[in-house]
Amino acid sequence: MSSEASADITLLLQAWSNGDPSALERLTPVVYDELLRMARRYMRRERTDHTLQTTALVNEAYLRLVNGAHANWKDRAHFFAVSAQIMRRILVDAARARGAGRRGGLQLRAQLEEIPDLSSGRDREIVAIDDALKTLTEFDFRKARVVELRFFGGLSVDETAEVLKISPQSVLRDWKLAKAWLTRELTQ
Secondary structure: OOHHHHHHHHHHHHHHHOOOHHHHHHHHHHHHHHHHHHHHHHHHOOOOOOOOOHHHHHHHHHHHHHHOOOOOOOOHHHHHHHHHHHHHHHHHHHHHHHHHHHHHHOOOOOOHHHOOOOOOOHHHHHHHHHHHHHHHHHHOHHHHHHHHHHHHOOOOHHHHHHHHOOOHHHHHHHHHHHHHHHHHHHHO
16 A cells, blocks of 8 residues: 555544544545455455355444544554454454354254264364464563564554554564464464
8 A cells, every 4th residue: 555545544544533524434435445355364264164254344343443432543554453453353253152152052953964064173273363362462462463463454564563663673573473472372
């Protein structure tokens, strides 16, 4: 995205933060394609039989962004970082709900022969990654945020550095260490 387009988004976000409802109307078509791209990246990592569609994920995240508490948007990177966090939370909540349903939460009765095996273990992976990130957050918040922004949010090194107010070199170092820690944590 060009620096001019990024600046336009930042101006619209700040106007929206300051209570200008027309800014939100102008902002929506500008950020929708980027939100859709983020959602597609998330959904590529999901099970093939996932019931949540890409556009539904974007719409749910957008509703949470718009209807949530009044945000003081700093810039484009801040907005997309929060968007990524919301999308991740929606998918983790859906995975947890499906897991609860498989353990009897839905209480439906059926013959075992009639139920196709649709579980790919992907829900457990999503929940495991979320749990590992929560653990990482407890002892190194910044590294967890770097993973969230880079992996889940799709932000560049420079955008991540801008959001976290650290140098790009620190982002790269945190990214490398966090990936190694998560890999070890998830393989145990």
